[in-house]
Structures are given as C-alpha cells and as structure tokens.
C-alpha cells in the first residue's frame with residue numbers, strides 16, 4: 001500500500017498545530033461532500049493530537065445547497081460553524097482544506113495567511129506564503145489527501161469518518177471516473193470496507209424539496225433543442241446549483257452534445273454548460289459567450305458562469321446568450337421545444 005503522505009509532512013503539520021491555542025479548520029463556501037469530509041478528517045487528525053485547553057473549530061462560509069450536502073453535514077458528528085459568526089482574529093492556526101488563499105471561494109479574510117493548506121486544485125502562486133502547503137493537483141479529491149494523513153498518523157477511522165471520506169472521493173471523482181489518480185483509487189478501495197452503506201444510501205438519496213421538482217418541471221417545459229444543442233432558461237431558482245443539476249440531466253438526452261442552462265437567482269443569471277464534444281473546451285466556450293458581462297470558467301466537459309443582472313433586462317441577456325451559444329457551437333439556428341404538447 002503506497003501512502004504518499006510522508007511522516008515528515010505529518011510532523012510539520014502537527015508541529016504548527018501544537019504551537020497554537022485556537023485552531024480553525026476552514027473549507028470553501030457552499031461546501032460539497034469533499035469539502036465537508038476533508039474538513040471533518042483534518043479536524044479528527046488535529047483532535048487526536050490536541051493538548052488540554054487547545055480549541056479546534058471547523059467552519060465553512062455560504063450555505064449547503066444540494067440536499068445530499070445537507071444530509072452529509074447532518075451525518076457528520078462535528079459542529080460546523082458558519083464563517084459569518086467567527087472572529088478570525090481569535091485563531092492562531094488556520095488550516096484551509098479543499099481550497100487555497102487566492103481561490104476566492106472561501107471566507108478567510110484576504111489579509112490572513114493560513115498556517116496550513118491541503119488542496120487538490122491547481123496550485124496558485126499566492127499559496128507560497130503559507131507555512132505548510134500540501135497541494136496535489138493530480139489528486140481527484142482533498143478527502144484522499146486527508147485520508148493519507150490519517151493513515152500516516154495511525155488513526156483508526158470511525159465508521160462515520162470512513163463513510164464521509166469515501167463519499168467525498170466518490171462525488172469529486174464521479175466514482176473514480178473523473179480525474180481520479182492511483183491515490184484516489186487506493187483510498188476509495190481501502191475505505192470501502194468501512195463504509196456504512198445504509199447511511200450513505202440515505203445521504204445520496206436525500207429528500208428533494210418541492211421547489212426542486214418545480215424547477216425541474218419548468219426547465220423541461222422551457223427546453224429548446226437546436227439540433228445537438230439543448231438550451232433551458234429557468235426563472236427564480238431556489239438554489240443557484242440547480243442550474244448545474246439541470247444541465248447534468250439534459251446532457252444525458254440522446255442526440256445532445258451541448259447543454260446551456262440559464263437560471264435567474266436573485267439579481268444574478270447563473271449559467272451552466274455541459275458538453276460531450278471532445279474537440280471543444282466548455283470553459284473556453286463559456287468565457288467567450290459571457291465576455292466581460294460577468295465571470296465564467298470551467299473544464300473540458302463542464303463549465304459555469306455568472307452574470308450580474310442589476311439594471312439589465314434578464315430576458316434580453318438570456319436571448320443574447322442563446323444566440324451566442326448557437327453561434328459558438330455551430331448549432332442549427334432554428335429551435336424546437338423538447339415538450340411541445342403540454
């Protein structure tokens with residue numbers, strides 16, 4: 001079993017922690033399963049080495065959005081604090097997990113440099129100021145990195161922790177099919193035998209709200225097909241990640257290789273793009289479509305964007321993006337409704 005985290009890395013991390021009185025484990029805003037699980041795992045590692053009188057808090061900013069994420073947070077036996085309620089100046093040790101200082105998706109004040117960064121996203125330049133950095137872009141999940149630390153520390157994982165870390169790896173790597181390294185595969189397999197499958201099934205099948213079904217119905221009725229391109233525009237979604245979920249569903253439609261979902265959420269137009277077209281990059285395409293009207297980015301097959309709507313006409317913006325998407329994907333300009341007879 002090739003654990004890639006070294007004893008010296010573990011010792012350095014624990015030395016930094018040992019010198020603190022108030023430690024904070026912070027993950028990114030609107031945390032996903034990998035963020036929740038890796039924060040839980042790192043907090044467990046620190047707790048196992050905690051001195052008397054030493055405090056450890058775990059926190060995130062934003063909100064839990066998907067029902068699965070809410071269910072996982074409820075299952076994890078750690079009290080997650082909301083970053084809005086924290087006095088960051090009270091902490092003399094901050095560990096960022098599943099994100100980095102300059103990533104822009106967490107709540108750590110910009111003038112605070114964390115003591116530790118554990119992450120699997122591409123390494124950002126500003127991360128060099130941090131005392132202890134372990135960034136492994138080849139890994140599919142931060143949960144894998146944290147699992148290795150727990151292994152090196154010789155900590156026996158509680159069933160809840162094994163289940164959470166397993167789900168973190170499962171969801172970030174789409175069951176080892178997306179950006180999964182050998183390390184992720186190994187952690188996944190090692191954790192598998194300790195997973196509480198019944199609890200995990202309940203988390204993954206967490207109840208959906210009536211608003212979820214309403215958004216789904218509206219998206220399906222509003223879906224227009226332009227040959228291999230499907231476009232859906234939805235009004236007033238109750239949670240911003242609904243756009244991504246709808247896009248994931250629409251890209252499974254036979255004959256479709258591009259999807260754009262646009263959803264208004266408060267004063268923002270949320271965009272989600274999916275593609276099966278291996279010749280084009282969804283991230284590049286959405287940046288071209290959004291231009292300087294908002295922010296956008298992503299990967300080969302999936303991308304997202306946001307356009308502020310304050311003072312704009314949402315319908316005009318949606319129409320502009322629709323035309324731009326048709327142009328960029330070279331789809332037929334004439335569309336037809338997916339469901340015309342309802």
Ligand SMILES: [Mn+2]
Nearest residue numbers: 034098142172
């Ligand atoms: Mn992650």
